[in-house]
Amino acid sequence: MVGFLQQIVEGLGAGAIYASLALALVLIYRFTGIVNFAQGEMAMFATYIAWQFTAAGVPFWLALVLTLALSFVGGMLIERVVIRPVEGAPELTVVIVTVGLFIFVNAAAGWIWTFLIKDFPNPFPAGAFEAGGLHVGYSTLGILAVVGLVMGLLYLLFQHTRIGLGMRAVAANPESARLVGIRVGWTLALGWGLAATVGAVSGILVAPLLFLEPNMMGGVLIYAFAAATLGGFDSPVGAVAGGLIVGVAETLAGAYVGFVGSDLKVGVPLVIILGVLLLRPQGLFGRAVVERA
Amino acid sequence: MSAFLEVTDLRAGYGDARVLHGVGLAVPQGEICAILGPNGAGKTTLLRALSGMVRVRGGIRLDGTDLAGRPPDALARLGVAHVPEGRGTFVPLSVEENLRLGAFIRRSRAEINADLERIYTYFPVLRKRLKQAAGSLSGGEQQMLAIGRALMLRPRLLLLDEPSLGLAPLVTQELFRIVRAINEEERTTVVVVEQNAHIALGIAQQAHVLETGRIVLSGTAEQIRADEQVAQSYLGYRV
Numbered sequence: 001m002v003g004f005l006q007q008i009v010e011g012l013g014a015g016a017i018y019a020s021l022a023l024a025l026v027l028i029y030r031f032t033g034i035v036n037f038a039q040g041e042m043a044m045f046a047t048y049i050a051w052q053f054t055a056a057g058v059p060f061w062l063a064l065v066l067t068l069a070l071s072f073v074g075g076m077l078i079e080r081v082v083i084r085p086v087e088g089a090p091e092l093t094v095v096i097v098t099v100g101l102f103i104f105v106n107a108a109a110g111w112i113w114t115f116l117i118k119d120f121p122n123p124f125p126a127g128a129f130e131a132g133g134l135h136v137g138y139s140t141l142g143i144l145a146v147v148g149l150v151m152g153l154l155y156l157l158f159q160h161t162r163i164g165l166g167m168r169a170v171a172a173n174p175e176s177a178r179l180v181g182i183r184v185g186w187t188l189a190l191g192w193g194l195a196a197t198v199g200a201v202s203g204i205l206v207a208p209l210l211f212l213e214p215n216m217m218g219g220v221l222i223y224a225f226a227a228a229t230l231g232g233f234d235s236p237v238g239a240v241a242g243g244l245i246v247g248v249a250e251t252l253a254g255a256y257v258g259f260v261g262s263d264l265k266v267g268v269p270l271v272i273i274l275g276v277l278l279l280r281p282q283g284l285f286g287r288a289v290v291e292r293a
Numbered sequence: 294m295s296a297f298l299e300v301t302d303l304r305a306g307y308g309d310a311r312v313l314h315g316v317g318l319a320v321p322q323g324e325i326c327a328i329l330g331p332n333g334a335g336k337t338t339l340l341r342a343l344s345g346m347v348r349v350r351g352g353i354r355l356d357g358t359d360l361a362g363r364p365p366d367a368l369a370r371l372g373v374a375h376v377p378e379g380r381g382t383f384v385p386l387s388v389e390e391n392l393r394l395g396a397f398i399r400r401s402r403a404e405i406n407a408d409l410e411r412i413y414t415y416f417p418v419l420r421k422r423l424k425q426a427a428g429s430l431s432g433g434e435q436q437m438l439a440i441g442r443a444l445m446l447r448p449r450l451l452l453l454d455e456p457s458l459g460l461a462p463l464v465t466q467e468l469f470r471i472v473r474a475i476n477e478e479e480r481t482t483v484v485v486v487e488q489n490a491h492i493a494l495g496i497a498q499q500a501h502v503l504e505t506g507r508i509v510l511s512g513t514a515e516q517i518r519a520d521e522q523v524a525q526s527y528l529g530y531r532v
Contacts, residue, residue: 169383169394176381179344181369181398
């Protein structure tokens with residue numbers, strides 16, 4: 001029993017990381033209807049920036065704040081420069097642009113920092129908190145706390161601020177948003193900036209566990225896709241719940257389903273994506289919007 | 294003295310398709326102007342031109358300020374509120390959030406709260422639905438919400454596109470009665486596009502008939518109502 005609970009705790013730790021990247025995907029999807037394939041690479045690039053700061057002797061938490069601020073600006077710039085020109089273009093065009101961005105950011109990181117793996121400092125102390133035979137690593141606790149904090153801040157932003165209300169208005173009906181005086185273009189850029197920031201958090205959290213290298217986020221992105229699909233691509237709450245479920249499912253499958261083991265674990269998100277699309281395409285928390293005529 | 298809203302030789306369209314071919318209007322402050330005409334005449338395009346949603350050539354002046362070529366969010370800041378055809382409510386957001394969004398560009402909380410109360414006196418049903426998603430309202434309630442949201446801007450110019458669309462006759466009458474009341478109490482200038490010529494002429498001071506992108510007839514509401522051709526085409530009876 002303790003062993004089982006232990007697996008669940010491990011799964012939640014991994015799931016929190018998927019959740020934060022899924023949250024970034026969902027933010028952009030809600031605003032623009034775009035599935036941003038480059039989200040993971042943007043997070044990876046931000047993680048390198050954080051690494052560069054710490055390598056230069058900047059204390060970790062200050063490096064984190066600086067990186068998040070830069071990610072925000074970078075996300076806005078990407079929207080203005082790369083996404084704006086294809087706004088309103090057919091879906092496939094936009095998808096190809098984000099795939100192109102994926103390749104570009106990946107190559108740029110390799111060019112600047114080489115493809116050799118780098119050790120990324122773990123901000124949380126080693127060791128674990130013990131209760132009833134259960135080991136909860138401080139690192140796992142830290143990750144859950146950070147993702148919980150990010151969620152809480154986003155909730156406050158969207159539900160209790162004027163800017164957040166404006167952002168939800170743009171997501172719901174861009175044309176009407178313009179008519180009430182909201183600058184929609186800037187709001188979309190703001191959405192990309194926020195998403196880049198949230199994604200950067202996931203990169204920085206995962207780097208100490210995986211080693212930092214340009215392809216670090218590839219696997220995480222797949223889990224994040226599974227999380228967003230499971231939770232519903234239009235639901236931030238769903239993205240987080242989906243991330244945690246995917247993390248736990250992956251860990252349990254790896255530990256208890258004999259033939260899966262650690263090699264086939266990466267198949268779990270694909271099974272989840274397929275299952276959700278077949279059974280409940282809008283996801284667990286997604287909703288088909290209802291409007292009376 | 295020039296009129297409050299002055300439109301001169303207005304041309305607009307979508308891509309290569311020209312819809313308006315030189316429309317001219319002059320609406321004095323505080324008046325209601327009705328735009329009548331058949332489907333496809335360019336009525337909706339005229340309103341979209343006035344709120345910056347289509348590209349225009351020609352002149353649009355509101356109280357002396359040139360509006361032509363400005364984007365919709367800039368026009369909203371200048372006091373132009375547009376209730377689009379199909380209402381354009383923020384469907385997943387609550388009724389209260391929709392109304393508060395109407396006042397997005399305004400800062401004073403106290404004034405906004407006072408205006409909310411004013412909207413509830415015009416449309417008491419909205420107060421009962423405050424926390425409900427806008428999409429769950431009936432058609433008439435959504436139209437009231439859309440007009441309420443536009444009023445939250447404290448508009449100098451209110452543009453209404455087919456407010457009667459899809460509403461039961463009694464609901465439509467009530468809605469136009471309220472629009473008239475708003476116009477009288479707030480001195481808001483209104484341009485209303487309407488298929489239901491009879492009811493629109495009932496509240497307007499002046500009216501224009503638009504056909505294939507040109508104004509073919511203008512006059513006071515009484516003159517237009519008395520016009521035999523209009524009577525046949527849009528009112529459904531002979532004078």
